[in-house]
Amino acid sequence: MTTAVSPLLTRLAAERATGALLRDRGTLFLEDGRVVHAESPSTPGLDVLLTTGGGLAPERWKEAVDEAGGRRQVARFLVDSGGLADGELEICHLAAIFDAAFFALSPGSGPSRFRRGATHWIGSVRSVPAEAVERETRRRRELLDAVWPYPLLDISPVVPRQAAPGQTVTTRQRILLGQADGVRTPADLAWVLGRPAFHTLLDVRRLAAAGLVETPHTRPVPLSAAPLPDWITEAQSPDVALLRRLRDALEASL
Amino acid sequence: MANVETALKEATTTIDGALGAALVDYGSGMALGTIGGSKDLDLSVAAAGNTDVVRAKVRTMEMLGLQDEIEDILITLGSQYHLIRLMKARGSSGFFLYLALDRGRANLAMARHQLRKIEAELEI
Numbered sequence: 001m002t003t004a005v006s007p008l009l010t011r012l013a014a015e016r017a018t019g020a021l022l023r024d025r026g027t028l029f030l031e032d033g034r035v036v037h038a039e040s041p042s043t044p045g046l047d048v049l050l051t052t053g054g055g056l057a058p059e060r061w062k063e064a065v066d067e068a069g070g071r072r073q074v075a076r077f078l079v080d081s082g083g084l085a086d087g088e089l090e091i092c093h094l095a096a097i098f099d100a101a102f103f104a105l106s107p108g109s110g111p112s113r114f115r116r117g118a119t120h121w122i123g124s125v126r127s128v129p130a131e132a133v134e135r136e137t138r139r140r141r142e143l144l145d146a147v148w149p150y151p152l153l154d155i156s157p158v159v160p161r162q163a164a165p166g167q168t169v170t171t172r173q174r175i176l177l178g179q180a181d182g183v184r185t186p187a188d189l190a191w192v193l194g195r196p197a198f199h200t201l202l203d204v205r206r207l208a209a210a211g212l213v214e215t216p217h218t219r220p221v222p223l224s225a226a227p228l229p230d231w232i233t234e235a236q237s238p239d240v241a242l243l244r245r246l247r248d249a250l251e252a253s254l
Numbered sequence: 255m256a257n258v259e260t261a262l263k264e265a266t267t268t269i270d271g272a273l274g275a276a277l278v279d280y281g282s283g284m285a286l287g288t289i290g291g292s293k294d295l296d297l298s299v300a301a302a303g304n305t306d307v308v309r310a311k312v313r314t315m316e317m318l319g320l321q322d323e324i325e326d327i328l329i330t331l332g333s334q335y336h337l338i339r340l341m342k343a344r345g346s347s348g349f350f351l352y353l354a355l356d357r358g359r360a361n362l363a364m365a366r367h368q369l370r371k372i373e374a375e376l377e378i
Contacts, residue, residue, distance in 0.1 A: 086257050087376040091349065094258075094286050095279060126257075136284055139302070143283065168316040172348075199281035 013130035020118035026104025038100035043197035053194025099196035271360030
């Protein structure tokens with residue numbers, strides 16, 4: 001029997017709780033025990049997926065947040081104002097939930113806290129059972145290791161290698177390699193390409209397995225302290241996760 | 255305009271012989287929605303596995319230097335048809351529709367036609 005990815009999430013789902021599950025690497029929003037939204041500083045948000053990765057004009061996104069953010073109906077507004085098709089919003093939103101949840105529920109994501117009653121301004125799009133989120137998170141971890149078991153790739157700059165004679169590179173891979181400048185990490189590339197971060201991790205592991213990207217064997221030296229994520233600075237009062245990040249950032253800059 | 259659930263429901267109700275359908279995210283191998291399926295046909299597993307099928311075909315096309323796009327892929331089993339229809343997404347990420355059909359009851363030409371219609375309705 002597999003162990004739960006997050007025992008707290010399992011319990012909250014069972015008691016059909018509503019609120020925000022906060023961890024160091026991300027936040028899961030629950031409604032009646034089902035996951036309705038997720039965010040993580042490790043991944044591009046829905047805005048980036050829809051604008052950079054999709055066909056939505058950045059002004060339309062901004063307009064929707066300005067107009068409907070206070071009412072917490074940004075998603076509804078985007079569709080009703082004709083900026084976005086129902087199907088596209090739903091699919092991108094689902095991709096964003098599972099992507100952020102993968103990082104929020106990662107083993108190094110620290111202790112969990114639950115803020116009961118908290119909701120997200122995106123509003124209701126679609127909800128997924130917490131159990132499905134846990135199952136998919138587990139599948140993704142296993143998939144990464146099945147492809148190429150070198151987790152250091154996930155946090156190191158992506159360094160392309162020359163293709164072997166006769167080796168083919170697909171269009172999708174070429175686009176990613178074209179943005180890999182030897183400094184950007186997979187997460188940076190996800191932002192540039194407007195793709196979910198997990199997808200980029202997977203692509204990079206596949207590229208490394210094919211010898212098209214260097215496999216690092218030592219930890220990268222952090223260039224600078226990571227900036228504080230929006231989900232912590234904008235919406236919430238200081239808490240343990242924030243204080244811990246602050247301490248880490250201060251120590252890193254000593 | 256349709257959402258994922260209604261599109262998949264339409265696929266399994268209007269297409270003769272449909273056993274199950276899934277909308278799959280090609281980048282992660284995850285099914286964003288499934289309908290139908292059974293003990294013998296786990297659509298989540300099928301979604302992940304068929305992502306490898308699509309990737310292999312895309313790579314083969316690159317090796318051959320074919321400047322064309324895949325519209326759909328057909329896999330014929332003894333008792334079933336499996337139909338994979340790649341969706342033309344606006345963004346860089348890709349999705350495909352996966353449809354399992356009972357070979358004895360399905361009309362393949364009609365099924366392909368209807369799947370094309372369902373893709374258009376999803377408007378990604």
